[in-house]
Amino acid sequence: AQLIVVNNCQENLWPGILGGAGHPTPNNGGFKLSSGEEVVLDVPEKWSGRIWGRQGCRFDSNGKGSCDTGDCSAQLHCQGTGGAPPATVVEMTLGSSASPLHFYDVSLVDGFNLPVSMKPVGGGIGCGVASCDADLNICCPSALEVKVGGKVVGCKSACLAMQSAKYCCTGQYANPKTCKPTLFANLFKAICPKAYSYAFDDSSNDSIIENVDAPTYAPSLPVPNVQEMVKNDPLHVPERYVRNQEDGPLMNDMSHLSSEIPVIDLALLSAGDIEELKKLDLACKEWGFFQVVNHGVAKEVFQNMKNAASEFFELPLQEKNKYAMPADDIQGYGHAYVVSEEQILDWSDALILVVYPTQYRKFKLWPITPEGFKKTIDAYSKGVKSVGEKILRSVSTIMGMDEDAFLGLYNDLQALRVNYYPACCRPDDVLGISPHSDTSTITILMQEEDIKGLQIKHNGFWVPVKPVTDALVVNVGDVIEILSNGKYKSIEHRAVANENKARISYVSFICPRDDVGVEPLEHLLDSKKPQKMYKKVRFGDYLRSAMKRKMDGKAHTEMR
Numbered sequence: 206a207q208l209i210v211v212n213n214c215q216e217n218l219w220p221g222i223l224g225g226a227g228h229p230t231p232n233n234g235g236f237k238l239s240s241g242e243e244v245v246l247d248v249p250e251k252w253s254g255r256i257w258g259r260q261g262c263r264f265d266s267n268g269k270g271s272c273d274t275g276d277c278s279a280q281l282h283c284q285g286t287g288g289a290p291p292a293t294v295v296e297m298t299l300g301s302s303a304s305p306l307h308f309y310d311v312s313l314v315d316g317f318n319l320p321v322s323m324k325p326v327g328g329g330i331g332c333g334v335a336s337c338d339a340d341l342n343i344c345c346p347s348a349l350e351v352k353v354g355g356k357v358v359g360c361k362s363a364c365l366a367m368q369s370a371k372y373c374c375t376g377q378y379a380n381p382k383t384c385k386p387t388l389f390a391n392l393f394k395a396i397c398p399k400a401y402s403y404a405f406d407d408s409s410n411d412s413i414i415e416n417v418d419a420p421t422y423a424p425s426l427p428v429p430n431v432q433e434m435v436k437n438d439p440l441h442v443p444e445r446y447v448r449n450q451e452d453g454p455l456m457n458d459m460s461h462l463s464s465e466i467p468v469i470d471l472a473l474l475s476a477g478d479i480e481e482l483k484k485l486d487l488a489c490k491e492w493g494f495f496q497v498v499n500h501g502v503a504k505e506v507f508q509n510m511k512n513a514a515s516e517f518f519e520l521p522l523q524e525k526n527k528y529a530m531p532a533d534d535i536q537g538y539g540h541a542y543v544v545s546e547e548q549i550l551d552w553s554d555a556l557i558l559v560v561y562p563t564q565y566r567k568f569k570l571w572p573i574t575p576e577g578f579k580k581t582i583d584a585y586s587k588g589v590k591s592v593g594e595k596i597l598r599s600v601s602t603i604m605g606m607d608e609d610a611f612l613g614l615y616n617d618l619q620a621l622r623v624n625y626y627p628a629c630c631r632p633d634d635v636l637g638i639s640p641h642s643d644t645s646t647i648t649i650l651m652q653e654e655d656i657k658g659l660q661i662k663h664n665g666f667w668v669p670v671k672p673v674t675d676a677l678v679v680n681v682g683d684v685i686e687i688l689s690n691g692k693y694k695s696i697e698h699r700a701v702a703n704e705n706k707a708r709i710s711y712v713s714f715i716c717p718r719d720d721v722g723v724e725p726l727e728h729l730l731d732s733k734k735p736q737k738m739y740k741k742v743r744f745g746d747y748l749r750s751a752m753k754r755k756m757d758g759k760a761h762t763e764m765r
């Protein structure tokens with residue numbers, strides 16, 4: 206794709222550019238653009254990044270110097286650094302020729318320095334003109350002004366000027382319920398209604414045309430709502446839910462092994478710490494499961510998700526059914542993987558939503574009660590996505606590749622499944638979720654602190670995964686098992702029901718796009734394992750064939 210950057214101002218400008226994680230930065234991140242001039246930048250399809258204008262710059266012949274606003278580490282070429290606020294920023298995630306839907310907005314979250322607008326030309330679909338083309342410097346409240354030589358050159362955001370959690374939407378304000386537009390944001394919004402003016406402002410881009418060509422999935426048969434069934438008749442377990450007793454008792458004495466499931470410090474891992482990388486290698490080989498701590502996602506993001514989801518599941522059924530899974534989809538509130546009238550059913554209900562790529566979001570299935578739930582899901586998923594990227598970087602490192610070898614290929618799709626396991630009067634007779642392995646690249650799960658449920662199969666025994674405070678549980682999915690030619694294992698796991706308590710788990714599946722071919726990586730074949738152990742599969746076909754079967758034990762992974 207091409208970006209045409211035009212300077213319609215009366216003065217010279219120096220645009221700055223920054224590619225998002227895993228995306229390149231064109232033109233070394235910055236260049237001069239004289240008044241009236243235009244420049245065409247080539248960026249790959251699906252490029253994601255930001256552009257802002259720098260003004261009042263002086264650079265020497267080595268490209269060193271500074272700007273009055275938007276400065277990036279005193280360099281002409283920003284090369285990986287963002288602009289100093291206040292600066293009006295255009296943020297975008299472009300589509301591709303196959304899916305020409307572009308997302309972009311003009312953000313005033315970091316303040317304002319120059320009027321900017323963006324629109325699609327020559328094809329592609331977007332949300333029209335995103336802009337703040339008025340000069341906010343003229344009406345900037347004096348407390349927010351940035352002056353150079355007596356002239357107002359920028360208007361700070363309230364966050365920058367006040368440096369407080371309330372205006373920055375951090376700490377206790379880091380969620381859409383408590384992060385409200387401030388007086389200043391409202392002022393910005395009044396003048397520039399088509400711009401993003403505070404951290405949780407999505408009124409301006411919620412109107413984006415949804416899921417133009419979102420993939421469809423094999424539907425699941427309709428079955429009763431388990432939570433409602435229990436509410437109406439708590440002492441009855443219908444025959445359809447009674448599990449096969451042949452697969453042994455649900456509880457055994459393997460819980461002493463729980464403490465051996467590796468706990469990995471993600472900050473150390475991302476810093477390339479050798480011990481932590483070894484731990485990851487061992488975890489993926491021997492366990493297929495591990496927990497991560499120090500993952501950088503704020504506690505509130507988790508807590509908000511837990512609060513909102515608990516509230517959602519407590520709503521009356523008819524309210525929840527406003528988001529009922531349509532007959533031809535597996536997104537929404539309902540059940541997945543029910544494929545025959547005969548199969549034994551799981552003791553759970555679920556809310557399932559595709560969260561990335563954002564253009565696949567089906568907002569009509571995103572609950573609006575409790576208030577702010579949509580934004581909470583968005584914030585939670587964003588946090589999980591960042592954790593997923595860190596883990597995938599390290600996984601590609603231990604597989605002997607560049608750290609970003611997996612990004613953008615195997616983590617394009619992210620789906621959220623919130624499982625609700627009602628209490629059960631005969632917990633030994635049912636399963637919350639039947640044994641299965643995940644078809645994903647990796648799965649990231651948040652569980653409640655004090656309620657057991659998840660068990661993983663380790664050397665033939667079921668080992669409970671004990672919740673670790675603030676940790677996320679991560680497991681290797683079928684995709685990594687195939688890519689690694691079986692070195693890393695996508696382990697069978699299940700969830701049990703509890704007698705007195707309901708349990709909720711929050712499961713994010715990180716997956717490749719449908720059209721990605723998955724097969725063992727050539728460079729991993731060696732004299733010990735010269736053969737590819739798995740057939741090449743198109744991920745979309747693999748996922749759909751897995752969905753047509755009842756989840757039943759390990760892998761749909763087809764051996765050669």
Ligand SMILES: O=C(O)CCC(=O)C(=O)O
Pocket residue numbers: 622624638643650652658659660698699700710712
């Ligand atoms: O609830 C759990 O702990 C496990 C859920 C799970 O494995 C899944 O949804 O794939």
Ligand SMILES: [Fe+2]
Pocket residue numbers: 641642643648698
């Ligand atoms: Fe699972």
